[in-house]
Amino acid sequence: MDGFELNKIVAAFLIALLAAMLFSMIGDSVVAPVKRLSKNVLVIPVSDDSNKSEVTKKKVLTPITPLLAKANVENGEKIFKKCVQCHSIEKGKHGIGPSLWGVVGRAVAALGDYAYSSALKEKTSQKWDPETLNHFIHNPRSFARGTKMTFIGLENDQERADIIAYLQKTEN
Numbered sequence: 001m002d003g004f005e006l007n008k009i010v011a012a013f014l015i016a017l018l019a020a021m022l023f024s025m026i027g028d029s030v031v032a033p034v035k036r037l038s039k040n041v042l043v044i045p046v047s048d049d050s051n052k053s054e055v056t057k058k059k060v061l062t063p064i065t066p067l068l069a070k071a072n073v074e075n076g077e078k079i080f081k082k083c084v085q086c087h088s089i090e091k092g093k094h095g096i097g098p099s100l101w102g103v104v105g106r107a108v109a110a111l112g113d114y115a116y117s118s119a120l121k122e123k124t125s126q127k128w129d130p131e132t133l134n135h136f137i138h139n140p141r142s143f144a145r146g147t148k149m150t151f152i153g154l155e156n157d158q159e160r161a162d163i164i165a166y167l168q169k170t171e172n
Contacts, residue, residue, distance in 0.1 A: 064134035067161035068168075076166030079159050082151075089170050097149065103128050104168045119146035130164050137163060 080089070086097040093099050098114040108123040109116040123144060126132055136143045137160045139153040154160050 061134060061138055062157045064130050064157070064161050064164060067157055068130060068165055071158075071161040071165035073162070073165050073169050075159075076162035076164070076169075079154075079163050080166055083163075086149075086151075089167075100167060101170060104133065104164065105129065108132070117144070117146060117148040119144035119148075130168075133164050133167070134160055 083097075083100070084095075086095050088095050088099045089101055090099060091101040092113070094111075094114050098111050098116070106128050108126045108128060109120040110124070128136075137154055140147050140149045140151055141153075154163070
């Protein structure tokens with residue numbers, strides 16, 4: 001191998017490195033965002049709640065009975081539209097969830113023609129009074145662990161009162 005062949009090999013290697021560097025710079029300018037962040041970290045403050053008991057971690061719900069006195073049935077009907085995807089308000093007509101006609105005052109998991117989850121079947125000794133409904137609508141999964149209901153719940157106390165008032169009205 002003479003010197004000319006060696007020059008060709010070195011030149012080819014240098015051209016390949018130059019091409020790789022050039023393509024890398026072009027790729028970075030095409031793909032990379034225009035504005036780069038000064039930090040690539042999102043800091044989320046976390047408090048140490050390990051010493052608190054489960055009882056203190058749970059939100060204490062406001063009693064719903066006083067709020068029912070000023071509940072807005074029309075607003076409850078509007079809010080209930082979130083429930084219509086799974087529940088019906090017609091007597092005996094079930095959707096994915098059971099019919100909610102006459103639910104206030106009825107025993108939990110009492111409709112024989114609907115297949116309730118085992119979590120609700122364990123609560124058949126309870127009745128759907130306004131306070132029980134309040135707890136269930138607030139957070140169904142904490143009320144009945146293992147329920148099939150995927151709804152995450154309503155935080156707003158007055159909205160829960162409005163829905164309960166609407167459910168009370170529909171059974172008449």
